[in-house]
Amino acid sequence: MNRRRRIYEGKAKIIFEGPETGTYIQFFKDDTTAFNARKHAVIEGKGVLNNRISEYIFSRLERIGIPTHFIKRLNMREQLIHAVEIIPLEVVVRNVAAGSLAKRFGLEEGMPLPHTVVEFYYKKDSLNDPMVSEEHILAFGWATPQELEEIMAHAVRINDFLSGLFLGAGIQLVDFKMEFGRMWENDMMQVVLADEISPDSARLWDMQTGNKLDKDRFRQDLGGLVEAYQEVARRLGILNENETPRLKRPVLVK
Numbered sequence: 105m106n107r108r109r110r111i112y113e114g115k116a117k118i119i120f121e122g123p124e125t126g127t128y129i130q131f132f133k134d135d136t137t138a139f140n141a142r143k144h145a146v147i148e149g150k151g152v153l154n155n156r157i158s159e160y161i162f163s164r165l166e167r168i169g170i171p172t173h174f175i176k177r178l179n180m181r182e183q184l185i186h187a188v189e190i191i192p193l194e195v196v197v198r199n200v201a202a203g204s205l206a207k208r209f210g211l212e213e214g215m216p217l218p219h220t221v222v223e224f225y226y227k228k229d230s231l232n233d234p235m236v237s238e239e240h241i242l243a244f245g246w247a248t249p250q251e252l253e254e255i256m257a258h259a260v261r262i263n264d265f266l267s268g269l270f271l272g273a274g275i276q277l278v279d280f281k282m283e284f285g286r287m288w289e290n291d292m293m294q295v296v297l298a299d300e301i302s303p304d305s306a307r308l309w310d311m312q313t314g315n316k317l318d319k320d321r322f323r324q325d326l327g328g329l330v331e332a333y334q335e336v337a338r339r340l341g342i343l344n345e346n347e348t349p350r351l352k353r354p355v356l357v358k
């Protein structure tokens with residue numbers, strides 16, 4: 105049984121107290137939700153895949169100098185992270201029309217946007233995460249002007265880098281959601297990338313077939329969610345050969 109102190113439980117993850125001051129442990133659940141949890145299922149294996157995919161993405165981002173909360177992966181479902189204070193914003197970056205943007209403006213899904221679009225949503229389940237403007241963010245003090253500037257700069261850079269990373273794997277990064285946090289070191293505060301980036305929080309389309317390799321498989325009842333996430337992991341070179349599902353029976357080599 106788990107005797108660690110639970111700091112926070114979200115829809116797909118749990119944050120526990122970490123082994124040292126200033127650290128937390130982020131646990132990835134198999135719970136899968138959509139439409140503010142009005143739709144819910146437990147999909148075995150999803151948490152393990154998101155843990156690995158998010159670890160890979162955060163490590164790659166660290167290597168290009170994006171500060172993140174990530175320290176290291178501990179096991180199949182857990183990561184050691186820096187304790188941060190989450191800024192209550194969902195930062196969505198879009199390259200192609202899909203999801204709520206396509207719906208709101210009556211755009212055809214799949215239309216490339218002439219300009220990358222960054223949107224902010226206020227992170228508040230009881231209000232259904234309403235879309236907000238920079239004016240709202242500043243007026244209500246959810247972030248300071250300097251923090252917003254840093255968030256925008258990181259968001260654009262992360263999008264450029266990840267678009268290229270996925271392109272190399274034959275995947276189009278349609279849109280994705282990020283969360284940022286405040287991390288203190290002595291008296292200095294830094295805005296860092298937090299939460300996760302995984303097929304739960306991004307739209308990832310196969311460049312060749314247009315197949316959806318993300319949580320839209322669950323939102324739209326398409327099935328094959330774990331297989332799609334496995335495909336993303338495999339293409340990013342994360343899964344070892346012996347971890348990929350065996351499609352054929354082993355053949356005896358003579």
Ligand code: TMP
Binds near residue numbers: 205233
């Ligand atoms: P949307 O088109 O539904 O607004 O979603 C935009 C992106 O943000 C998409 O990649 C999915 C992700 N997302 C989340 O990670 N959490 C959420 O609660 C929502 C609504 C979207």
